[in-house]
Amino acid sequence: MNIEHIRSFCGDKYTISHIYVDGKYFCDAIEDKDRGLTSDMTEAQIRNIKVYAQTAIPYGKYNVTIDIVSPKMSQKAVYNPIRAKLPRLLNVKGFDGILVHIGTTEKSSAGCIIVGKNTIKGRVTDSNKTFFALYALMQKARAKNESIIWNITKKK
Template sequence: MKLTLKRKFFGDKYTIGDLFIDGKFFCNTIEDTVRELPSVCPNTPKGISCTCPGKVYAETAIPAGTYKVTMKYSSKFKRVLPYLHDVPHFIGILIHSGNDQTASAGCIIVGKNKIKGKVLESRATSDALNAILSKEKDITIEIIAHGFNN
Protein backbone atom coordinates (compact mmCIF):
# COMPACT_ATOMS: atom_id res chain seq x y z
CA MET A 1 0.00 0.00 0.00
CA LYS A 2 1.31 3.43 -0.90
CA LEU A 3 0.42 6.61 0.94
CA THR A 4 1.26 9.88 -0.76
CA LEU A 5 1.29 13.20 1.07
CA LYS A 6 1.26 16.17 -1.28
CA ARG A 7 2.08 19.35 0.61
CA LYS A 8 0.24 22.29 -0.93
CA PHE A 9 0.28 25.28 1.44
CA PHE A 10 3.44 26.44 3.19
CA GLY A 11 2.69 28.91 5.97
CA ASP A 12 4.94 30.55 8.53
CA LYS A 13 3.61 28.31 11.31
CA TYR A 14 2.10 25.29 9.53
CA THR A 15 1.94 23.23 6.32
CA ILE A 16 -1.27 21.88 4.77
CA GLY A 17 -1.33 18.81 2.54
CA ASP A 18 -3.50 16.13 0.97
CA LEU A 19 -3.06 12.46 1.86
CA PHE A 20 -3.77 9.82 -0.81
CA ILE A 21 -4.04 6.04 -0.41
CA ASP A 22 -2.96 4.20 -3.56
CA GLY A 23 -3.65 7.37 -5.57
CA LYS A 24 -7.11 8.07 -4.12
CA PHE A 25 -7.68 11.15 -1.95
CA PHE A 26 -8.25 10.22 1.70
CA CYS A 27 -7.94 13.38 3.83
CA ASN A 28 -6.11 16.62 4.53
CA THR A 29 -3.08 16.97 6.77
CA ILE A 30 -1.46 19.64 8.89
CA GLU A 31 2.19 19.64 9.87
CA ASP A 32 4.77 22.00 11.28
CA THR A 33 6.58 24.49 9.06
CA VAL A 34 8.77 23.06 6.29
CA ARG A 35 12.35 24.21 6.86
CA GLU A 36 15.60 23.73 4.98
CA LEU A 37 17.58 20.91 6.67
CA PRO A 38 20.91 19.26 5.80
CA SER A 39 20.55 16.02 3.84
CA VAL A 40 22.35 14.00 6.52
CA CYS A 41 21.88 14.13 10.28
CA PRO A 42 24.54 12.38 12.36
CA ASN A 43 22.58 12.62 15.63
CA THR A 44 19.12 11.14 15.14
CA PRO A 45 20.13 7.54 14.33
CA LYS A 46 21.54 7.39 17.87
CA GLY A 47 18.24 8.56 19.33
CA ILE A 48 19.65 11.92 20.36
CA SER A 49 17.72 15.13 19.69
CA CYS A 50 18.81 16.64 16.39
CA THR A 51 20.85 19.81 16.71
CA CYS A 52 21.29 20.41 12.98
CA PRO A 53 21.11 23.98 11.69
CA GLY A 54 17.62 24.93 10.50
CA LYS A 55 15.65 22.58 12.74
CA VAL A 56 13.43 24.15 15.36
CA TYR A 57 12.26 21.52 17.85
CA ALA A 58 8.49 20.84 17.63
CA GLU A 59 8.14 23.46 14.87
CA THR A 60 9.72 21.69 11.86
CA ALA A 61 8.07 19.31 9.38
CA ILE A 62 9.87 16.12 8.39
CA PRO A 63 11.85 16.15 5.13
CA ALA A 64 10.17 15.18 1.88
CA GLY A 65 11.00 11.62 0.89
CA THR A 66 9.75 8.05 1.01
CA TYR A 67 9.51 6.21 4.32
CA LYS A 68 8.48 2.74 5.47
CA VAL A 69 5.37 2.76 7.68
CA THR A 70 4.39 0.17 10.29
CA MET A 71 1.66 0.12 12.88
CA LYS A 72 3.21 0.58 16.32
CA TYR A 73 1.92 1.09 19.85
CA SER A 74 2.47 4.64 21.11
CA SER A 75 2.88 4.91 24.87
CA LYS A 76 2.14 8.64 24.58
CA PHE A 77 -1.20 8.15 22.80
CA LYS A 78 -1.98 4.72 24.35
CA ARG A 79 -2.95 3.25 20.99
CA VAL A 80 -1.51 1.72 17.84
CA LEU A 81 -0.64 4.35 15.21
CA PRO A 82 1.23 4.54 11.88
CA TYR A 83 4.96 4.97 12.58
CA LEU A 84 7.42 6.34 9.99
CA HIS A 85 10.84 4.67 9.96
CA ASP A 86 14.28 6.22 9.43
CA VAL A 87 13.22 9.86 9.12
CA PRO A 88 16.36 12.04 9.02
CA HIS A 89 16.54 14.57 11.89
CA PHE A 90 13.58 12.98 13.73
CA ILE A 91 12.65 10.09 16.00
CA GLY A 92 9.17 8.87 16.90
CA ILE A 93 7.28 10.26 13.90
CA LEU A 94 3.63 9.15 13.82
CA ILE A 95 0.45 9.87 11.89
CA HIS A 96 -2.18 10.83 14.46
CA SER A 97 -5.04 13.12 15.43
CA GLY A 98 -4.89 16.75 16.54
CA ASN A 99 -6.36 20.07 15.52
CA ASP A 100 -3.39 22.17 14.46
CA GLN A 101 0.39 22.14 14.11
CA THR A 102 0.90 22.55 17.87
CA ALA A 103 -0.13 18.89 18.25
CA SER A 104 2.46 17.81 15.70
CA ALA A 105 6.09 18.05 16.98
CA GLY A 106 7.08 16.81 13.51
CA CYS A 107 4.28 14.25 13.19
CA ILE A 108 1.57 14.26 10.52
CA ILE A 109 -1.90 15.27 11.74
CA VAL A 110 -4.87 14.01 9.69
CA GLY A 111 -8.36 15.47 9.33
CA LYS A 112 -10.44 17.82 7.21
CA ASN A 113 -9.02 21.28 6.52
CA LYS A 114 -12.26 23.29 6.69
CA ILE A 115 -10.86 26.14 8.83
CA LYS A 116 -7.69 28.06 7.99
CA GLY A 117 -4.76 26.64 9.97
CA LYS A 118 -6.67 23.68 11.42
CA VAL A 119 -8.04 20.24 10.64
CA LEU A 120 -11.39 19.02 11.95
CA GLU A 121 -12.80 15.53 12.54
CA SER A 122 -9.25 14.43 13.21
CA ARG A 123 -9.86 11.54 15.61
CA ALA A 124 -12.46 9.97 13.31
CA THR A 125 -10.10 10.43 10.33
CA SER A 126 -7.19 8.92 12.26
CA ASP A 127 -9.34 5.96 13.34
CA ALA A 128 -10.45 5.35 9.73
CA LEU A 129 -6.85 5.50 8.49
CA ASN A 130 -5.71 3.12 11.24
CA ALA A 131 -8.45 0.63 10.32
CA ILE A 132 -7.24 0.60 6.71
CA LEU A 133 -3.52 0.42 7.51
CA SER A 134 -3.85 -2.25 10.21
CA LYS A 135 -4.84 -4.74 7.49
CA GLU A 136 -1.66 -4.08 5.48
CA LYS A 137 1.89 -5.42 5.86
CA ASP A 138 3.86 -3.44 3.26
CA ILE A 139 3.18 0.30 3.62
CA THR A 140 5.20 3.29 2.43
CA ILE A 141 4.55 7.01 2.48
CA GLU A 142 5.96 9.38 -0.10
CA ILE A 143 5.98 13.01 1.01
CA ILE A 144 6.06 15.45 -1.87
CA ALA A 145 6.73 19.11 -1.26
CA HIS A 146 5.29 21.02 -4.22
CA GLY A 147 6.60 24.55 -4.51
CA PHE A 148 9.31 24.18 -1.87
CA ASN A 149 12.82 22.82 -2.04
CA ASN A 150 13.61 20.61 0.92
Protein backbone atom coordinates (compact mmCIF):
# COMPACT_ATOMS: atom_id res chain seq x y z
CA MET A 1 0.00 0.00 0.00
CA ASN A 2 1.44 3.35 -1.02
CA ILE A 3 0.28 6.52 0.68
CA GLU A 4 1.33 9.79 -0.92
CA HIS A 5 1.15 12.68 1.53
CA ILE A 6 1.52 15.91 -0.43
CA ARG A 7 1.85 19.09 1.61
CA SER A 8 -0.07 21.78 -0.22
CA PHE A 9 -0.34 24.71 2.22
CA CYS A 10 2.20 25.73 4.82
CA GLY A 11 0.93 28.37 7.24
CA ASP A 12 2.48 30.05 10.27
CA LYS A 13 1.21 27.38 12.68
CA TYR A 14 -0.13 24.51 10.60
CA THR A 15 0.28 22.56 7.36
CA ILE A 16 -2.49 21.17 5.14
CA SER A 17 -1.86 18.13 2.94
CA HIS A 18 -3.67 15.89 0.49
CA ILE A 19 -3.48 12.14 1.05
CA TYR A 20 -3.58 9.66 -1.85
CA VAL A 21 -3.87 5.91 -1.37
CA ASP A 22 -2.40 3.88 -4.23
CA GLY A 23 -2.69 6.92 -6.52
CA LYS A 24 -6.28 7.88 -5.66
CA TYR A 25 -7.20 10.94 -3.57
CA PHE A 26 -8.44 9.77 -0.17
CA CYS A 27 -8.50 12.69 2.28
CA ASP A 28 -6.72 15.72 3.69
CA ALA A 29 -4.50 16.08 6.72
CA ILE A 30 -3.43 18.77 9.14
CA GLU A 31 -0.05 18.82 10.85
CA ASP A 32 2.13 21.20 12.77
CA LYS A 33 4.20 23.85 10.99
CA ASP A 34 6.44 22.64 8.16
CA ARG A 35 9.94 23.81 9.06
CA GLY A 36 11.56 22.29 5.96
CA LEU A 37 12.97 19.18 7.65
CA THR A 38 14.02 16.31 5.38
CA SER A 39 14.84 12.69 6.13
CA ASP A 40 18.36 13.12 4.74
CA MET A 41 19.24 15.66 7.46
CA THR A 42 21.17 14.45 10.49
CA GLU A 43 19.42 13.91 13.80
CA ALA A 44 21.35 16.90 15.19
CA GLN A 45 20.25 19.17 12.32
CA ILE A 46 16.62 18.16 12.85
CA ARG A 47 16.72 18.68 16.60
CA ASN A 48 18.33 22.10 16.08
CA ILE A 49 15.38 23.28 13.93
CA LYS A 50 12.52 21.34 15.53
CA VAL A 51 10.19 23.05 17.99
CA TYR A 52 8.72 20.36 20.24
CA ALA A 53 5.02 19.63 19.50
CA GLN A 54 4.98 22.42 16.90
CA THR A 55 6.86 20.89 13.98
CA ALA A 56 5.75 18.65 11.12
CA ILE A 57 7.87 15.55 10.59
CA PRO A 58 10.58 15.52 7.91
CA TYR A 59 9.81 15.00 4.24
CA GLY A 60 10.63 11.43 3.33
CA LYS A 61 9.42 7.87 2.98
CA TYR A 62 8.41 5.86 6.05
CA ASN A 63 7.25 2.33 6.76
CA VAL A 64 4.02 2.16 8.74
CA THR A 65 2.93 -0.40 11.31
CA ILE A 66 -0.50 -0.90 12.82
CA ASP A 67 0.73 -3.42 15.40
CA ILE A 68 1.83 -1.21 18.30
CA VAL A 69 -0.54 -0.05 21.04
CA SER A 70 -0.37 3.68 21.77
CA PRO A 71 -0.38 4.10 25.56
CA LYS A 72 -1.64 7.69 25.25
CA MET A 73 -4.42 6.87 22.79
CA SER A 74 -5.47 3.75 24.69
CA GLN A 75 -7.01 6.17 27.21
CA LYS A 76 -9.49 7.35 24.55
CA ALA A 77 -12.60 5.22 24.09
CA VAL A 78 -12.89 6.13 20.40
CA TYR A 79 -9.91 3.83 19.72
CA ASN A 80 -11.34 0.82 21.60
CA PRO A 81 -12.51 -0.92 18.37
CA ILE A 82 -8.89 -1.13 17.20
CA ARG A 83 -7.44 -1.71 20.69
CA ALA A 84 -5.49 1.57 20.35
CA LYS A 85 -3.23 0.10 17.64
CA LEU A 86 -2.92 3.29 15.62
CA PRO A 87 -0.86 3.64 12.45
CA ARG A 88 2.69 4.56 13.46
CA LEU A 89 5.37 5.89 11.11
CA LEU A 90 8.65 4.16 11.84
CA ASN A 91 12.17 5.57 12.08
CA VAL A 92 11.29 9.27 11.85
CA LYS A 93 14.55 11.06 12.66
CA GLY A 94 14.26 13.44 15.60
CA PHE A 95 10.71 12.30 16.47
CA ASP A 96 9.20 9.52 18.58
CA GLY A 97 5.79 7.88 18.34
CA ILE A 98 4.50 9.57 15.18
CA LEU A 99 0.92 8.42 14.72
CA VAL A 100 -1.91 8.95 12.27
CA HIS A 101 -4.98 9.78 14.34
CA ILE A 102 -8.20 11.70 14.91
CA GLY A 103 -8.28 15.42 15.64
CA THR A 104 -9.30 18.81 14.29
CA THR A 105 -6.35 21.24 14.31
CA GLU A 106 -2.58 21.27 14.61
CA LYS A 107 -3.09 21.49 18.36
CA SER A 108 -4.25 17.86 18.19
CA SER A 109 -1.02 16.92 16.45
CA ALA A 110 2.21 17.28 18.50
CA GLY A 111 4.02 16.09 15.36
CA CYS A 112 1.44 13.47 14.39
CA ILE A 113 -0.74 13.41 11.27
CA ILE A 114 -4.43 14.25 11.70
CA VAL A 115 -6.63 12.98 8.86
CA GLY A 116 -9.99 14.35 7.75
CA LYS A 117 -11.48 16.78 5.25
CA ASN A 118 -10.12 20.32 5.02
CA THR A 119 -13.52 22.05 4.77
CA ILE A 120 -12.77 24.85 7.25
CA LYS A 121 -9.65 27.03 7.15
CA GLY A 122 -7.05 25.72 9.61
CA ARG A 123 -9.03 22.58 10.50
CA VAL A 124 -10.09 19.17 9.32
CA THR A 125 -13.60 17.79 9.75
CA ASP A 126 -14.98 14.23 9.59
CA SER A 127 -11.79 13.01 11.22
CA ASN A 128 -13.34 9.98 12.99
CA LYS A 129 -14.97 8.66 9.83
CA THR A 130 -11.87 9.37 7.72
CA PHE A 131 -9.48 7.78 10.20
CA PHE A 132 -11.44 4.53 10.47
CA ALA A 133 -11.87 4.30 6.67
CA LEU A 134 -8.11 4.70 6.22
CA TYR A 135 -7.43 2.21 9.00
CA ALA A 136 -9.70 -0.36 7.31
CA LEU A 137 -7.65 -0.02 4.12
CA MET A 138 -4.46 -0.51 6.10
CA GLN A 139 -5.87 -3.63 7.76
CA LYS A 140 -6.74 -5.05 4.33
CA ALA A 141 -3.20 -4.36 3.11
CA ARG A 142 -1.73 -6.07 6.19
CA ALA A 143 -4.05 -9.07 5.72
CA LYS A 144 -2.51 -9.48 2.24
CA ASN A 145 1.02 -9.12 3.73
CA GLU A 146 1.51 -5.82 1.90
CA SER A 147 3.86 -3.26 3.37
CA ILE A 148 2.45 0.20 4.04
CA ILE A 149 4.66 3.04 2.83
CA TRP A 150 3.90 6.69 3.74
CA ASN A 151 5.70 9.16 1.47
CA ILE A 152 5.67 12.85 2.43
CA THR A 153 6.43 15.35 -0.34
CA LYS A 154 5.69 18.96 -1.21
CA LYS A 155 3.25 20.19 -3.84
CA LYS A 156 5.20 20.95 -7.00
